[in-house]
Amino acid sequence: MAKARTPVLKVQNLKKAYGDHVIVNNFNLEVWPGEAVALTGRNGAGKSTILRCLVGADKPDDGTILVNGETLRESNPVIRATVATVIDDLDFFPDLSVVEHLDLLARAHGLPDSDDAVDSILHEVQLVPQSGQLPGTLSSGQRRRLALATAFVRPRQLLILDEPEQRLDVEGVEWLAERLAAERKDGLAIVMASHEPTLVKAVATKTVRVGGDK
Amino acid sequence: MSKKKISRPKATGSGPVATASQATGPAPVATASQAMGSGTVATERALRTISTGPDTVAPVLETPATPASPTSPASPTEFVVPEWHHSLIDLDDVDPVYESDLKGLLKSWRRGRATKRISQVLADGYVTIFSVLVIVAMIGGAVFRAQTASAACETQTCRVGRTLLPWVMLFAAFALTLVVSRIFGPVVASAAEGFWLFDAPIRRARLLRGRLVAVLLAVAFGAALLGAVLAALTGYPPREIAEWAAALGLGAGGLTAFAAFEQTFARTWLIKVLQWLLGAAAFAALVLITGVAAGWFSLDLDTTLTTEIVIGVAAGGVVLLVLFGVLAVLRLGEIHRARLVSGGTLISGMQGAAFAMDLGLMRDILVERDAMAKGQVRPTLGIGRGLGALVGREVQRLWRYPKRLVLFVVSLGVPYAVGALGLTTFNPFISALVLLIAFVPLLNSLRVITRTRGLARLFPFTNARLRLACVAVAAGLAAVWAILATPAFYGLGSGSHPMSLSRALVYSLVTAGAGVLAGVRWTSAKPADYSTPMMQTGFGALPPGLMFNLFKGLDVAVVVTGPLMLGWSPWVSVVIGLVVLYLVSGTFDMSEAQQMQAELKKEREAMKAGGNKPGGPKTVIAPPRRR
Numbered sequence: 001m002a003k004a005r006t007p008v009l010k011v012q013n014l015k016k017a018y019g020d021h022v023i024v025n026n027f028n029l030e031v032w033p034g035e036a037v038a039l040t041g042r043n044g045a046g047k048s049t050i051l052r053c054l055v056g057a058d059k060p061d062d063g064t065i066l067v068n069g070e071t072l073r074e075s076n077p078v079i080r081a082t083v084a085t086v087i088d089d090l091d092f093f094p095d096l097s098v099v100e101h102l103d104l105l106a107r108a109h110g111l112p113d114s115d116d117a118v119d120s121i122l123h124e125v126q127l128v129p130q131s132g133q134l135p136g137t138l139s140s141g142q143r144r145r146l147a148l149a150t151a152f153v154r155p156r157q158l159l160i161l162d163e164p165e166q167r168l169d170v171e172g173v174e175w176l177a178e179r180l181a182a183e184r185k186d187g188l189a190i191v192m193a194s195h196e197p198t199l200v201k202a203v204a205t206k207t208v209r210v211g212g213d214k
Numbered sequence: 215m216s217k218k219k220i221s222r223p224k225a226t227g228s229g230p231v232a233t234a235s236q237a238t239g240p241a242p243v244a245t246a247s248q249a250m251g252s253g254t255v256a257t258e259r260a261l262r263t264i265s266t267g268p269d270t271v272a273p274v275l276e277t278p279a280t281p282a283s284p285t286s287p288a289s290p291t292e293f294v295v296p297e298w299h300h301s302l303i304d305l306d307d308v309d310p311v312y313e314s315d316l317k318g319l320l321k322s323w324r325r326g327r328a329t330k331r332i333s334q335v336l337a338d339g340y341v342t343i344f345s346v347l348v349i350v351a352m353i354g355g356a357v358f359r360a361q362t363a364s365a366a367c368e369t370q371t372c373r374v375g376r377t378l379l380p381w382v383m384l385f386a387a388f389a390l391t392l393v394v395s396r397i398f399g400p401v402v403a404s405a406a407e408g409f410w411l412f413d414a415p416i417r418r419a420r421l422l423r424g425r426l427v428a429v430l431l432a433v434a435f436g437a438a439l440l441g442a443v444l445a446a447l448t449g450y451p452p453r454e455i456a457e458w459a460a461a462l463g464l465g466a467g468g469l470t471a472f473a474a475f476e477q478t479f480a481r482t483w484l485i486k487v488l489q490w491l492l493g494a495a496a497f498a499a500l501v502l503i504t505g506v507a508a509g510w511f512s513l514d515l516d517t518t519l520t521t522e523i524v525i526g527v528a529a530g531g532v533v534l535l536v537l538f539g540v541l542a543v544l545r546l547g548e549i550h551r552a553r554l555v556s557g558g559t560l561i562s563g564m565q566g567a568a569f570a571m572d573l574g575l576m577r578d579i580l581v582e583r584d585a586m587a588k589g590q591v592r593p594t595l596g597i598g599r600g601l602g603a604l605v606g607r608e609v610q611r612l613w614r615y616p617k618r619l620v621l622f623v624v625s626l627g628v629p630y631a632v633g634a635l636g637l638t639t640f641n642p643f644i645s646a647l648v649l650l651i652a653f654v655p656l657l658n659s660l661r662v663i664t665r666t667r668g669l670a671r672l673f674p675f676t677n678a679r680l681r682l683a684c685v686a687v688a689a690g691l692a693a694v695w696a697i698l699a700t701p702a703f704y705g706l707g708s709g710s711h712p713m714s715l716s717r718a719l720v721y722s723l724v725t726a727g728a729g730v731l732a733g734v735r736w737t738s739a740k741p742a743d744y745s746t747p748m749m750q751t752g753f754g755a756l757p758p759g760l761m762f763n764l765f766k767g768l769d770v771a772v773v774v775t776g777p778l779m780l781g782w783s784p785w786v787s788v789v790i791g792l793v794v795l796y797l798v799s800g801t802f803d804m805s806e807a808q809q810m811q812a813e814l815k816k817e818r819e820a821m822k823a824g825g826n827k828p829g830g831p832k833t834v835i836a837p838p839r840r841r
Contacts, residue, residue: 055671076676080675085668087668091669092669093659094581095668100596104603108603134590152738
C-alpha cells in the first residue's frame, strides 16, 4: 500500500467547553491509513465529546478538524462518504427491517454488489434470524450489532466508534476485535473510545489517555 | 434497624429457611419472604426438601463461635444481615382489603404530597390555556364566518353538501373514537398502579369503575362539542346543532363503552372491522358530495329525514352506552394488567411530549408502538442506487403500508365538499390543512432523518438532497392531487365558474404545494431547545420556539394560501411557496452558515495578523513600465 501524503484525520488545538466547564482543550491528533487510535480514560473525561466533534455532531469551540485535508463539515457528502460512524445518536427507520436498513445503505453508497455485502455482514453480526424484524423489537445488543453493521456494509476510509463493545456479549467483543484488526491491516483508519482492554490491545496502534488520572 | 451477625436461626420455626437461604444466597431474601407473610409455607417446603430429598444434603452454615463486638468490623466469612423486628403473619388474622379504603389512601397520599392546588396548576399552565384560547377563538371566528356564507348558499350542490357533510364528519369521528379507544385501552392504569396495586388481592373492577365512567363522560362531551362545531360550520340552526351534538356525543360514548367491553376479552378484531366500516361510510358520503359538486350525478335528498335519523343515532348511542357500559363494568376485573398498563404508559409518554407541545414526538411514540405491534415484515430487495435507492424505498413503503394513503385519498374529496358548501374562498386553506394531515404519514422517513442527525450522517448526500429524496413521492402525489382537484376549484357542477380552468389549475397546484410544504414543515421542524437560555416573557421563562411548536405546518398553509384567500394573484403564492421550499428543504442551514462564517472570519483574522506582523512579507507592486 502506497504511503498517503495527508493523514485521513488531522485534529489541531481542539477545544470544547460546556459553559465554563472546559471538557477538552488543546487536543491534537493525526490518524493515517492503517492506524487505529484508542481513546481511553475514566467516565466523563471527554472521550465521547471528542468523538462527537470528530463526526460533526458537536461544534468545537476552537481548533480545526481536517478529513483528508478538507475542513470537516457534517453535511459535506464527500466527508459523509469517507467517514463511517457509530456513536450514540444513531436512529433507525421504525418501518424498515434489519436487512432493509443495510440494503438501503449499501445501495445509497452505490455498492455494485450490495446484496453480497449485505448478506456477508448480516452473517457476521449474527442477525440473520432477525433480518425481517423491525428495529423496535430488537434487544439492545442486537441494536448495537445492527449499528456496527451499518458501518461495515458501506465503503469507508475512516471509522469512528464510541465504545463499540457496549452491550455486546463476550463472543461479540471477540468478533469485533478481529474485524477491526483486519480492517486496520487493510488500510482503514480507526478512532475509537473504549473501556475494553482486550479490544484496545487487539486493535489499537496508538492509545491516547484522555483526561489523565483522577 | 440494627445489624447483627447470624449465629444460628432464631426459634421461630423458620430455621431451615434461613439456613438454606444463607447457604445459597443473600440472607435478606429469606427475611423479606417472611415479612411478606409466606414464611410458614416456605418453611414447610424447605423442610420437606431438606429432609426427604434423596440426594439432598442439608447445607451447613459456618458460624463464628463468638459474636464479634459491635465496634469491630465483621470478618469476610461472616454473614451480616439486618435484624428485622417482626413476627410471622397469621393469614387468619389479616383483614380483607377494601378497595374504597385503598382508593381513599391513594387520594390522601396524593393530596398530602401535592405542592400545588388545582388553581395554581391552571395558573402555571396559562401558556397552554392561552394558546388553546387563541386557537379556539380563531376557529370560532372562522366557523362563524363560514356558517354565514354556507347558510346563504341555496344551490342543489350546497343543499346536498349541507346534508351529507355532517354525516361524513359523524362517521369519521366514530371511526376515530374506535381507533383511539383501541390504541389506549380505553380503560388504562399507570405503570405504578400496575406494579403496586394489581398484585395485591383486590377486586380490580372496583378500582377501575370510576375511571371508565370518567373516560365515557370525557369522550361524550368532547364528541358533542365537535358535533356542535361541525353542525354550525355547515350552516344549521341552533336546534339542529344541538341534535348533531347529541348524536355525536352519545354515539361516540356508546362506541367507547363497546370498546371497553371488548377490552375485557382482550379482543380487537371486531373494533377494527367496525372502524373500517365507519371509515368506508364516511368516504362514501364524501364521494356522494364530490359527485354532486363535480356534476357527475344529481341527488335529491329528503332533508326532513335527516333530523329523524340524527335523533335515531343519538338514541342508538344511549342504548350502546348503557348496555355496554354496564357489561364492561361487570367485566372490568377481567382486563389483563399488561393491557391496562400499556395504555397508561403510552399516555404518560404522550403527556411528556404534550408538555413540550411537541406533536411530532407524540406521533413518533404512536408510530414506534405500531411498529412494535407489527414486529416483523417480509423483507424486500431495494431498487436503484444512490438517491434513487431512497426514493425507491419510499415507493416500496407505500406498497407495504397502503393504509398511509387512506387520508390522502379522502383528502381528494375535500375541495369538492368545501366547494359544495359554497366556501370557495376558504377552499385552498381548508384543503391545504387537510393535506397537511394527509401527508404526515407519507413523510415518516423525513421525520427520522431530521429528528436525529446520526442516521443522515450515514448517507453520502447533503441534508437538502436527502430531504428531497424523502419528499419526492409525497411531492408526486401532491401533483396528482392538484390535477384531480382542479375541477373543484373550477367550480365544475355548480353552474357558475369562479375562475378560468388554467387559473383553477394554478390554485389547485398552490393548494397541493402548500399542503406538502406544510407537511414537510410539521415533520421536520426542530422542537423547542431546552438547553438554550430561556426567554423572559409575560408568561414566564420559555425556551425559544416553544409557542411556535403548535403552529408549525399551520403557518406554512396560511402564508402560502393566504394570497389566494385575499384574492391576490396566485403567482404571489407561488413565489411565497418557493421561498418556503428553500427554507424547509434544508438547503439553508443556519448552524452551517454560522460555522462557515466563523471559519471565514478566522481566516480573515489570520491573514490580517500575518499582514500586520512586523517584518512580515510585503507585497511589492511593480511600477508600470513605459513602452
